[in-house]
Every structure is written in C-alpha cells, then in structure tokens.
Amino acid sequence: MSDIRFLENERIFKIDSENTSYMIKIADEERFVLHMYYGKRLKSDSVADLCRLGENPFVPSKNNRDRCSFYDCAPFEYPAHGIGDYRDDAFSVKNKNGHTATTLNYLSYNIMKGKPGIKGLPATFGSEDECKTLELICEDAYNGLEVRLYYSVFDDVDAITRSVVIKNKSKDSIKLTKIMSACLELDEGDYDTVFLHGSWARERAIDREKLGYGKHFVSSVRGESSHQEHPFIGVFASDATEDFGEVYGLNFVYSGNFIAQAEKSQFGTVRVMMGINPVDFEWTLAAGEEFYAPEAVMVYSDEGIGKMSRCFHDLYRRHLIRSEYKNKMRPILINNWEATYFDFNTEKLLSIAREAKRLGIEMLVMDDGWFGCRNDDNNSLGDWFVNEKKLPGGLKYLVDEVNKIGLKFGIWMEPEMISPDSELFRAHPDWAIQLPGKVGSLARNQYVLDLSRPEIVDYTYNQISSVLHSANIEYLKWDMNRQICDLGSIGLDSSSQGELFHRFCLGVYELQERLVQEFPGLLLENCSGGGARFDPGMLYYSPQIWCSDNTDAISRLAIQHGTAMIYPLSAMGAHVSDCPNHTVGRVTPFESRGYVALAGTFGYELDVTRIPEADRNMIPAQVKMYHSYSDLVRNGDYYRLLSADTDRKWDAWQVVSTDKSEALVTVVKVLGEANVKSKRLKLKGLAADKKYKIAAYDMSMADENPESVQILGGDSLMYAGINIGGLHGDFTGRLIHIIEAE
Numbered sequence: 024m025s026d027i028r029f030l031e032n033e034r035i036f037k038i039d040s041e042n043t044s045y046m047i048k049i050a051d052e053e054r055f056v057l058h059m060y061y062g063k064r065l066k067s068d069s070v071a072d073l074c075r076l077g078e079n080p081f082v083p084s085k086n087n088r089d090r091c092s093f094y095d096c097a098p099f100e101y102p103a104h105g106i107g108d109y110r111d112d113a114f115s116v117k118n119k120n121g122h123t124a125t126t127l128n129y130l131s132y133n134i135m136k137g138k139p140g141i142k143g144l145p146a147t148f149g150s151e152d153e154c155k156t157l158e159l160i161c162e163d164a165y166n167g168l169e170v171r172l173y174y175s176v177f178d179d180v181d182a183i184t185r186s187v188v189i190k191n192k193s194k195d196s197i198k199l200t201k202i203m204s205a206c207l208e209l210d211e212g213d214y215d216t217v218f219l220h221g222s223w224a225r226e227r228a229i230d231r232e233k234l235g236y237g238k239h240f241v242s243s244v245r246g247e248s249s250h251q252e253h254p255f256i257g258v259f260a261s262d263a264t265e266d267f268g269e270v271y272g273l274n275f276v277y278s279g280n281f282i283a284q285a286e287k288s289q290f291g292t293v294r295v296m297m298g299i300n301p302v303d304f305e306w307t308l309a310a311g312e313e314f315y316a317p318e319a320v321m322v323y324s325d326e327g328i329g330k331m332s333r334c335f336h337d338l339y340r341r342h343l344i345r346s347e348y349k350n351k352m353r354p355i356l357i358n359n360w361e362a363t364y365f366d367f368n369t370e371k372l373l374s375i376a377r378e379a380k381r382l383g384i385e386m387l388v389m390d391d392g393w394f395g396c397r398n399d400d401n402n403s404l405g406d407w408f409v410n411e412k413k414l415p416g417g418l419k420y421l422v423d424e425v426n427k428i429g430l431k432f433g434i435w436m437e438p439e440m441i442s443p444d445s446e447l448f449r450a451h452p453d454w455a456i457q458l459p460g461k462v463g464s465l466a467r468n469q470y471v472l473d474l475s476r477p478e479i480v481d482y483t484y485n486q487i488s489s490v491l492h493s494a495n496i497e498y499l500k501w502d503m504n505r506q507i508c509d510l511g512s513i514g515l516d517s518s519s520q521g522e523l524f525h526r527f528c529l530g531v532y533e534l535q536e537r538l539v540q541e542f543p544g545l546l547l548e549n550c551s552g553g554g555a556r557f558d559p560g561m562l563y564y565s566p567q568i569w570c571s572d573n574t575d576a577i578s579r580l581a582i583q584h585g586t587a588m589i590y591p592l593s594a595m596g597a598h599v600s601d602c603p604n605h606t607v608g609r610v611t612p613f614e615s616r617g618y619v620a621l622a623g624t625f626g627y628e629l630d631v632t633r634i635p636e637a638d639r640n641m642i643p644a645q646v647k648m649y650h651s652y653s654d655l656v657r658n659g660d661y662y663r664l665l666s667a668d669t670d671r672k673w674d675a676w677q678v679v680s681t682d683k684s685e686a687l688v689t690v691v692k693v694l695g696e697a698n699v700k701s702k703r704l705k706l707k708g709l710a711a712d713k714k715y716k717i718a719a720y721d722m723s724m725a726d727e728n729p730e731s732v733q734i735l736g737g738d739s740l741m742y743a744g745i746n747i748g749g750l751h752g753d754f755t756g757r758l759i760h761i762i763e764a765e
C-alpha cells in the first residue's frame with residue numbers, strides 16, 4: 024500500500040510505495056527543499072541528513088558568509104541556477120533584465136488521491152483508489168515564479184513519477200531556458216551508469232560504464248527520442264547484477280529532445296537529472312502563463328536490474344498504455360514491407376492475403392507505397408489519397424476483398440512528413456519546417472511538417488481521419504522516417520523560435536490523442552524508421568511500437584533485451600521475416616525466428632507466397648504457438664536468464680505468470696560448440712514449493728512434446744536448473760513450457 028505523509032515536526036515529506044521510501048526535507052528557515060532518501064522502504068520516519076544541516080557552514084540563514092558552501096553540496100530536490108550551486112541546475116530563465124539566475128523555496132503542499140493529468144502531454148495515470156500525489160508548491164521569489172513539484176506513488180507498483188509546472192506570477196513575461204522534470208540526489212558511492220545507445224537497426228544496446236567524476240549524459244537534439252540515445256538513465260551500484268544490488272532507473276515520458284544525466288560531484292555524491300534538452304529550447308511565459316514539463320518515472324530496486332525492469336513493465340502495462348488492445352491478444356499480422364517494398368498492387372496483396380489466411384494469419388497490413396505516385400521513397404508524402412494505378416477501385420475495394428478473404432486490414436502512414444515532390448508541398452511550400460532563405464537539408468528526400476502550427480495539425484488530422492473512414496481499417500502503422508533540422512517556423516515570431524521542438528512534439532501528441540479518441544478500436548502501432556521513437560510518450564497512444572527495422576532473429580536478441588530492460592514484451596513490435604535477412608544477410612532457422620518474435624507482438628514480414636515451402640508449412644504451428652502463449656507473454660513477469668551480449672553462446676529469457684503457475688522459457692543457441700555434454704540453466708521467479716510439469720515445445724508437432732514431459736519442483740528448477748544442452752548448430756532455439764503440476 025502506498026502512502027504520502029507530512030511529518031510536521033521534522034518538516035519531512037515521506038512517500039512510500041510498497042517496497043520503497045522517498046523522503047524530502049524542508050530545511051532551514053529559508054525553506055530549502057532537500058532530498059533525504061530514496062531506497063528500500065523504511066518503517067522509521069527518521070533518516071540521517073545527506074548533508075550536515077544545522078552545523079556551520081550549512082545554515083544559510085545564519086551564515087550568509089558561507090552560503091555558497093551550502094549551495095554547492097546540499098542535495099536539492101530541484102536545484103536553482105546561478106546562485107552558488109555549481110553543479111547542474113534544474114531550471115533557468117532569462118528575465119526582463121537578461122538575468123538567468125533562479126531560486127527555489129518551499130511555500131506549501133497538497134496531498135491528493137489519484138493523479139492529475141499533464142496538459143497536452145502523455146503521462147501515467149491512476150484512479151483515486153490506485154495512487155496518491157504530493158504537490159509541493161514552491162516559489163522563485165526573485166523572478167516571481169511559482170514552481171510546483173509533483174510526486175505520484177502507486178499502490179500496486181514500486182515507481183514514483185515526477186513532473187513540474189512553472190507559472191509566471193510576475194507582471195512581466197519571462198523566458199524559460201531550462202526546465203528539468205526530475206532531479207535525484209544520491210549519496211556518495213560506487214555507481215555505474217547504464218544508457219541504451221544505438222543506431223538505425225541497432226537500437227537500445229546496453230551500455231554500462233563506471234560513473235566517474237563530472238557530467239555523463241545522453242541526449243537528443245533530433246526532434247525525437249531517437250535511435251541513437253534513449254530517454255533512460257540507470258544508475259546502478261557497481262556490484263549490481265540482474266538479480267542483486269541497488270539499482271535506480273529513470274525514464275522520460277516524452278518523445279522529443281531530452282537529456283538524461285548523472286553528475287558525480289567533487290564530494291562523490293551524484294545528481295541525476297532528466298528533462299527536455301535545454302539545447303535549442305526557450306519558452307516565453309507571459310504574465311499568468313504556465314509551462315508543463317513532461318513526466319519522468321523513477322524506479323528503485325534492491326534486487327537488481329530484473330526487478331527494476333519488472334516494475335517498469337507493470338507500471339506501463341497498468342498505468343500508461345490505454346488501448347483497448349492492452350489486455351487483448353493482438354491479431355497476427357502480415358506486413359508487406361519486406362515482402363514487396365513499393366512493388367505491389369491489389370492482386371499481389373490479395374494473393375498474400377489468401378495464402379496468409381490459409382495458414383492462420385489474421386490481418387494484412389499494407390505498408391508504404393499505396394498513395395500519391397509513390398513507387399519509391401522520393402515523393403508523395405502528404406498526398407494521402409490512394410494510387411488507383413496500383414490499387415484500382417481504391418482502398419474500399421481492396422479492404423473489402425481482404426475482409427472477404429477473412430482477414431482484418433491495416434495501413435501505413437507517415438503523417439508528420441511532406442515530400443518536396445508532392446501536391447501538398449506545391450500548394451504549401453511554407454508548411455515544412457525550414458530556415459527562410461536556406462535550401463532545406465533533405466533526409467530520405469523529405470521534409471518535416473511544421474506541426475507547431477495548429478492549422479497544419481488540423482489539416483493533417485483530417486487527412487488521417489478520412490483515410491481511416493474510407494474503409495474498414497482496423498490497424499494503423501504510424502511511421503516517422505527522418506529527424507528534424509533547419510529549425511524554423513513561419514508560425515513563430517523571432518522571439519519564439521526556441522519553442523518549435525517542443526511545440527512539434529505537442530502537435531504529434533495532439534494528433535495521436537484525437538486519433539485514439541475518434542477511433543478507440545483502432546490498433547495503433549508507432550514506428551520511426553524502426554525504433555527511433557520507442558518511448559513511454561508514444562506508449563500512451565499506442566500499445567505497441569515497431570522495435571527495429573532489423574528483423575534478423577539474432578540481432579533482435581540484443582535489441583529486444585535492451586528494450587525489455589524498460590518496456591513490456593507486449594509493446595515490442597516483432598515479426599518473422601525471410602532469409603537471408605534483408606538487413607544483415609544472416610540465415611537463421613524459421614523456428615528460431617518464431618521464438619524470438621514470440622517475445623514481442625508476433626507477426627510476419629515476408630512474401631508468404633514465395634518463401635520456402637518448409638518454412639511456409641511451419642506457419643500454422645507458429646500460429647498455434649502464439650495463440651497458446653501470447654497471454655502469458657503479454658501479462659507475465661519477465662526474467663532475463665542469459666544474454667548473448669555477455670555469453671557469446673547462449674541467450675535465454677523467461678516469462679512467469681503472476682500467480683507463478685506457468686512459465687515459458689526461450690533459449691537460443693547463438694554459436695554452436697563441439698562436445699558439450701550438458702548445460703544447466705537456472706530458472707527464476709517460480710514458487711520454490713510448487714511442482715511443475717516441464718515440456719519442450721516441438722515445432723514439428725505444433726505442440727508440446729509428450730515424450731519430453733518431466734515433473735520437477737520449483738526449487739530444483741531454480742537452484743539446480745534444467746539441462747538445455749543438445750541444441751545443435753548456430754542460431755537454433757527451443758521453447759520450454761512449465762506449468763504447475765496437479
């Protein structure tokens with residue numbers, strides 16, 4: 024059960040989740056807001072201060088002589104700028120005099136049931152029975168600002184969310200030049216930072232390094248969360264492993280430019296910061312106006328990385344993803360991108376649909392190339408009307424025919440973009456984000472629509488909506504294939520150009536919010552050149568996100584491992600594709616491709632009429648496998664068993680039902696080896712005193728192999744393990760199903 028209390032005498036706020044406590048102290052008569060503790064839940068209400076408050080020189084009100092000494096080491100909840108704390112700050116301004124300094128002092132508080140939403144932004148949610156929120160109202164008296172810090176805590180998951188609102192209470196307008204969403208102060212110690220770095224087709228690789236002195240950060244200036252760096256920071260005790268040790272993780276519920284930073288001070292203490300990247304950010308707050316900073320999520324685990332991951336998964340499944348599909352089995356789709364690229368027509372799609380139906384697949388998704396005159400990626404973005412040369416009779420005819428075959432229908436769009444060679448651009452050349460007088464830098468031969476302008480948001484929404492109304496379309500893949508540069512908008516005056524990145528992001532959120540409101544039954548899958556916008560912000564709108572354009576089963580082991588460090592398997596778009604893999608050229612067994620895709624949404628991305636017959640014949644078995652295990656995969660607790668990153672021969676993970684009555688283990692042998700007699704794999708998360716039936720899944724029988732069934736105790740499975748030896752060859756895989764024995 025969660026709890027938030029104000030301990031009047033000590034002037035301490037104590038925020039408790041079931042297993043963690045977070046404590047804030049209002050210190051000194053100047054009402055500084057100081058961090059005291061974040062870690063394992065404390066029964067006791069007292070905790071030693073992180074700095075020696077009350078002893079000189081740490082009494083600013085009595086000792087202005089040494090005020091800077093106090094500022095430069097005190098653990099602030101929301102550090103001010105430019106007044107003597109030389110570590111990084113949480114907010115800064117440019118006031119009417121051009122001064123940048125800020126101050127922060129406590130005024131009052133509210134403790135409320137539930138959790139307020141954040142205007143225009145995605146955020147976790149919870150009812151009055153599920154969570155509580157602390158609002159700390161503070162002031163920057165020097166600049167006439169009210170700064171409201173929000174902390175929400177949930178009954179059913181050990182996570183604390185943070186957000187900030189700044190209101191201009193002065194008579195003059197002021198520019199915000201930086202506003203972080205969370206600052207977390209950690210005591211001195213040996214920590215590692217963990218970032219998820221990447222590139223196109225190599226998203227979210229785990230990068231763990233010792234945290235040295237100074238600032239260590241990842242960020243994006245690309246206008247989206249990006250392939251390259253991810254809005255996540257882990258600060259792990261340097262001895263923490265998957266199952267042991269103290270681990271802190273912060274994730275940003277935002278899809279635009281971010282910064283996630285750890286700064287180790289001269290004293291060895293660590294200040295962790297997360298928020299909108301201040302680079303190219305400036306926001307004018309007129310008198311009376313407010314700015315809402317996006318939400319940051321904090322998770323603390325005292326049982327290693329795995330427990331942190333499971334907390335994030337639970338939080339996002341229960342309190343972030345809203346779609347009707349969040350608790351429903353997703354239809355198995357077949358997407359034509361890797362099957363045909365731009366070279367398709369109605370007949371080709373229908374031939375795929377017929378064969379797909381015969382094999383048990385449930386939805387056809389038509390990818391890029393159906394609109395304008397798009398036969399390659401050089402034109403037509405923005406012209407969202409059907410290309411009748413490819414699809415005579417239009418969308419309605421095609422979709423009706425697909426439905427008659429017995430499949431649902433889904434479509435691809437890239438609504439944020441405009442091709443220079445498009446009717447839209449010829450009519451509205453000023454609609455692209457651009458610098459006046461400069462030829463814009465193209466990427467994939469396209470520009471980005473200026474979604475900071477409400478009229479362009481409206482126009483774009485109407486385009487999407489009319490496509491979806493034109494036929495029985497039940498799924499939308501929303502893609503975004505280039506990042507933003509040449510930052511300029513004709514909709515903003517010269518003093519507001521610094522608002523463009525954030526306003527663009529708000530425009531995208533508005534579009535997706537309108538979409539999910541108007542089409543609540545639509546299955547929305549976000550995508551950005553693969554997984555460049557796989558972040559909690561997008562999860563608020565779509566229950567699944569395309570994880571990567573790299574569909575190779577072996578590359579996917581690392582991509583899905585890094586992604587699952589934060590995001591539930593139910594959110595990871597994953598497909599079985601053809602071989603040699605189009606991105607890396609590798610050939611892997613069809614079975615293994617199925618096992619790896621099963622750890623995500625599961626679907627196909629191939630020409631089912633042309634793949635080898637042996638592979639095609641396996642599809643009904645894979646469909647059956649998905650139907651048998653997808654509830655477990657979607658709802659279960661995820662445990663990482665082995666990682667090909669560190670163990671070059673094996674990769675393995677496990678999903679356990681929340682009542683511990685069932686589990687599914689997936690093992691992939693990445694590199695074959697000679698003369699191995701056995702390999703024990705210790706399972707996790709089972710009930711030690713239960714008995715379990717263990718059955719290897721046999722793809723050739725499309726079922727569990729009765730000959731392999733064994734009964735073992737949960738203790739034996741976890742402490743002694745199962746023998747997974749016997750897999751022969753590179754890239755071979757196996758599923759092992761474990762169910763409580765009667």
Ligand code: DGJ
Nearest residue numbers: 360390391550552553572
């Ligand atoms: C990038 C996506 O990630 C691909 O799956 C595909 O939809 C292409 N864009 C289409 O242009």
